[in-house]
Amino acid sequence: MRFAGSETNGCVLSGFTIRNGARNGGIYGNGTKARIENDTITGNSAWGSDGGGLYWCNGTIQNNTIKGNSATNGGGLYWCNGTIQNNVITGNSAWGYFGGGLCHCLGTIVNCIIWGNSAPTGPQLYETYPSYSCIQDQTVGGVGNIALNPRFVGPNDFHLHSGSPCIDAGSNAYSPPDRQGRQPPPSRRQWRRQGRLRHGCLRIRRSTIH
Numbered sequence: 001m002r003f004a005g006s007e008t009n010g011c012v013l014s015g016f017t018i019r020n021g022a023r024n025g026g027i028y029g030n031g032t033k034a035r036i037e038n039d040t041i042t043g044n045s046a047w048g049s050d051g052g053g054l055y056w057c058n059g060t061i062q063n064n065t066i067k068g069n070s071a072t073n074g075g076g077l078y079w080c081n082g083t084i085q086n087n088v089i090t091g092n093s094a095w096g097y098f099g100g101g102l103c104h105c106l107g108t109i110v111n112c113i114i115w116g117n118s119a120p121t122g123p124q125l126y127e128t129y130p131s132y133s134c135i136q137d138q139t140v141g142g143v144g145n146i147a148l149n150p151r152f153v154g155p156n157d158f159h160l161h162s163g164s165p166c167i168d169a170g171s172n173a174y175s176p177p178d179r180q181g182r183q184p185p186p187s188r189r190q191w192r193r194q195g196r197l198r199h200g201c202l203r204i205r206r207s208t209i210h
Helices: 188-194
Strands: 012-014 016-019 027-032 035-037 040-042 045-050 054-057 065-067 070-073 083-085 088-090 108-110 113-115 152-154 157-160 207-209
Touching: 045 054
Parallel strands: 012 035, 016 040, 016 207, 027 054, 040 065, 045 070, 065 088, 083 108, 088 113
Antiparallel strands: 152 157
16 A cells, blocks of 8 residues: 555554555555554565565554565565554565665664564664564664564464563553553553563454455
């Protein structure tokens, strides 16, 4: 799908499965400020171009599963410079050069799981600087990042096992509201009781865009 680029954060793309996009990948943002949330973005390709899953989306990108997309650079996301939070970014590939998961994404990136992506250089990310995220093979840089296996329930089930190191490892400031729309309580102990304050977020998918 393609945005005009003039959208504000009052425009919301939520609850969709976006798949099988070719040439321009899954979402071609044109610099849009629209919110992209609670979506599954999977199986898209940008042939000879960048951003297999999302390209140039500068609004808030949150609570999505971005998996199995491919491009020359930035298999999952390329040049997305808004807030990228509480996403699972996995199984994406950049067959050309850089950033299997994310490439040249210079906004705020927090509370994400970036795992199992591939590229010749920077399999998980390239010129992208997350914090409080779980990043495979990450050894330097970023506040609060970990590089431990997130322990997904299964190959295509990205919920977390109860012993996942991602639980209680995120930042309160970027945790999503609960299903009733309530904001997170200030107490980290309360978050533990509610089973939240973790990297990544999965929601119900309602529709499909081919």
